[in-house]
Amino acid sequence: MTRPVQKLTWNRYLTQIADDPRYRAKIDRDKHGMYRDYKKIFATLDRIVSKNREKVTPILIGESTEGEPIWGFRVVSDAGNTPRITFPRFLVTSGIHAQEFITAETNVALMERVVNNMSQNSDLFDREIYFFPMMNPDGYLRTQRDLEAGHRHFNRSNRNGVDLNRNFSIFYSKKYYLNRLLPGIWHPGYRPFSEPETSALRSFLLETRFDYALSLHSFGGWFFYPYAGSKRKPRDEAWYNEITQEMIDRQPEYGYKAKQLGRFLPGFLARGAEIDYLYETFGTRSLLVEIGKHGMKALSPRVFLHPFHWFNPKDPQREIENLIESLFFYLSQPRIRKID
């Protein structure tokens, strides 16, 4: 007997989250900082969506390995009379790596502030922005279960043990020595887009072209630009140098540094990364942001002994405040794409 296929709607998924205890976890704020569990993140997203129905639309692009939906949120400014087809289009992804909770917090905070400020802030008029806060839902749920249980696991991959940010097609390599040396960290998957999470994003990108993208990660305090998987310089290097300097100038507490990711450290390449796929395949100017310097405090016993603390500062709000104006600036850039 087959059940009729019911297309999952945003409201039905919210009901599922409310009813099922596996979406909840007690995250000790004194120990780990003010991080929300999966259920609370979605409750916040629901609040933003229901208060701004004319601006925000949830879209479903696919499913994770364990069948969780991957949601994006399309935000379009309601100001001005410009036809929407000419709007510059932006993509903001986060949570590709399981334990980088600060990235989902930053993405949701950015989305909320963009929605609230679009009508007043002329820099944000006439644009279309897609937010994908939870690109690896299985990893987020696994990490929050670990935090509740008191396990100090290193969580980076998806359900199949694949590093999703090595599973894109550009400069993808199974043979690359770092991927072979440390498969527990950088396992690239058996072929490009072998994973449901990256494959869902790819299908979406083949339909929707972006001028710009932000890929949120932690930690280190860096703005990294392509290429990640090669030392070859990007043709837009001058633009990258300019925009990242403008972003650094907008950081009140301390400035990040900027560099091409493929030239970050001798002998290090990130092959099969999201930013290279976006840049090389679609010409989308993409930036990988490594949020926060807290992980450098690894000599403090509290931080050293708990991998979650390397990636997530005790005070996420403070870290977000230091970054948000520079992300706003990135989202104010003009359209560059010629075709849709």
Ligand SMILES: [Zn+2]
């Ligand atoms: Zn990451």
